[in-house]
Amino acid sequence: MLSKLNALRKEVRALSRKAVLTVSKNALPGGPAYYEHLxxxxxxxxxxxxxExxxxxxxxxVELGVAARHHLTSVDPPRCAAIGQNCASCTGHCPGA
Structure with missing residues (x-):
């Protein structure tokens, strides 16, 4: 279990670094545009x-401070339809909802 958590932590850190590097090419770190791009x-x-x-x-x-409530509560309708299932958090836009 601990090894799986360590692996996930490393994946999170790697993705955070990738995001920072990607966004830094388009906006100065720390400014409003930077956080908007993130x-x-x-x-x-x-x-x-x-x-995963x-x-x-x-x-x-979350680590970079840009998580939003809709990341937890919304479902992307095209993705939901593409997987062909109704989701627990669905708000009525899924097929068969």
Whole structure:
């Protein structure tokens, strides 16, 4: 169990570094535009990913202070439809909801 947690922690740190490097190419670190770009980076990742990558993305967003409530409560309708299932957090947009 501890080895799995350590591996996840390393994945979170690696994704945080990747996000910072990617965003730093477009905005100066620390400014409003920087955090806006970081938020968009994680919005795209979290809402489009699934499984472990989604969890790692959420943890990295939390680590960098850009996690948003909708990361926990919303479901991307195209992704939901693509996987063909209704989600517990669905707000009625999923097929068959």
């Amino acid at each position: 938020a968009r980076f994680f919005d795209d990742l979290i809402l489009r990913a699934a499984g 990558l989604q969890i790692v993305g959420l943890a990295a967003a």
